Amino acid sequence: MFKSDYEIKKELCEIGRRIYNDGFVAANDGNFSVQIDPDTYYVTPTGVSKGFMTPDMICKVDGQGNLKESNGPWKPSSEFKMHLKVYQSRPDVKAVVHAHPPIATSFAIAGIPLDKLIMPEAIIFLGAVPIAQYGTPSTMEIPESLEPYLQDYDAILLANHGALSFGCDLNTAFFRMESTEFYAKLLFHARMLGGEQEIPCGEVKKLVELRKQFGVPGKHPMEKLCPGCYAGDDTCSMSPTEANEKYGVESSAAYHGFQPLPSQVCPTPSSNKDIEGIVAEVTKKVLEQMNK
Numbered sequence: 001m002f003k004s005d006y007e008i009k010k011e012l013c014e015i016g017r018r019i020y021n022d023g024f025v026a027a028n029d030g031n032f033s034v035q036i037d038p039d040t041y042y043v044t045p046t047g048v049s050k051g052f053m054t055p056d057m058i059c060k061v062d063g064q065g066n067l068k069e070s071n072g073p074w075k076p077s078s079e080f081k082m083h084l085k086v087y088q089s090r091p092d093v094k095a096v097v098h099a100h101p102p103i104a105t106s107f108a109i110a111g112i113p114l115d116k117l118i119m120p121e122a123i124i125f126l127g128a129v130p131i132a133q134y135g136t137p138s139t140m141e142i143p144e145s146l147e148p149y150l151q152d153y154d155a156i157l158l159a160n161h162g163a164l165s166f167g168c169d170l171n172t173a174f175f176r177m178e179s180t181e182f183y184a185k186l187l188f189h190a191r192m193l194g195g196e197q198e199i200p201c202g203e204v205k206k207l208v209e210l211r212k213q214f215g216v217p218g219k220h221p222m223e224k225l226c227p228g229c230y231a232g233d234d235t236c237s238m239s240p241t242e243a244n245e246k247y248g249v250e251s252s253a254a255y256h257g258f259q260p261l262p263s264q265v266c267p268t269p270s271s272n273k274d275i276e277g278i279v280a281e282v283t284k285k286v287l288e289q290m291n292k
């Protein structure tokens with residue numbers, strides 16, 4: 001589906017309002033971008049609340065991050081380097097979102113990755129969320145810190161800073177940010193209630209299969225999460241954490257290095273409706289499984 005430049009700018013403003021209203025950023029924080037082609041990007045301006053942007057504020061930059069076009073005083077976010085790193089490493093990515101959602105960012109501050117497999121939707125659509133090493137914003141330190149994770153993940157926590165999510169379009173990238181925060185919130189509450197119970201490995205494998213059936217675009221670190229399961233033991237009842245211990249995988253960061261699922265083709269036209277349809281279908285399947 002063809003979108004005019006104006007429609008893309010309007011979409012960036014709309015996502016800005018949602019991110020601001022969801023409390024994922026404070027004041028002028030956060031930045032997001034959309035790729036038109038490898039040498040053309042629309043980027044949110046710096047020094048502006050993302051909740052109150054208008055289309056004329058959105059900047060156009062080239063593949064080196066140089067300004068191509070802007071109205072009045074607006075300048076593109078100095079964090080665009082971090083976005084470019086994602087686009088250059090992942091040709092399937094067409095939109096990048098950076099925000100500071102408070103619970104997920106608290107995990108990034110505490111140094112706790114979101115690597116517990118606790119909920120079907122989070123496993124199917126998001127996978128795990130690792131933490132990239134701390135870097136000074138606007139320098140090359142953050143883009144470099146992403147390097148180990150870009151091929152296996154679609155959302156990354158930035159140590160002591162925030163979160164980064166990306167996808168085949170702006171809505172997908174935003175939903176991944178929303179899912180990251182929701183997942184962090186659930187894990188946080190479960191820990192206050194005495195700790196999470198993970199979904200057993202054999203069940204995780206079924207969810208990863210469902211993900212393939214739904215053709216969810218993006219990358220996923222879990223295909224080989226439990227080597228026992230993937231060696232053919234469908235009845236494996238270890239939690240992924242126990243499996244990691246048994247098979248010598250020490251931490252979530254170690255998911256990296258596993259053979260990821262092949263990147264799926266991005267659905268086009270992709271819209272809210274597609275994602276809502278997929279979510280409804282997953283919810284139905286999960287309920288069917290539970291009622292068996």
Ligand SMILES: [Zn+2]
Nearest residue numbers: 030099161162
């Ligand atoms: Zn930030």
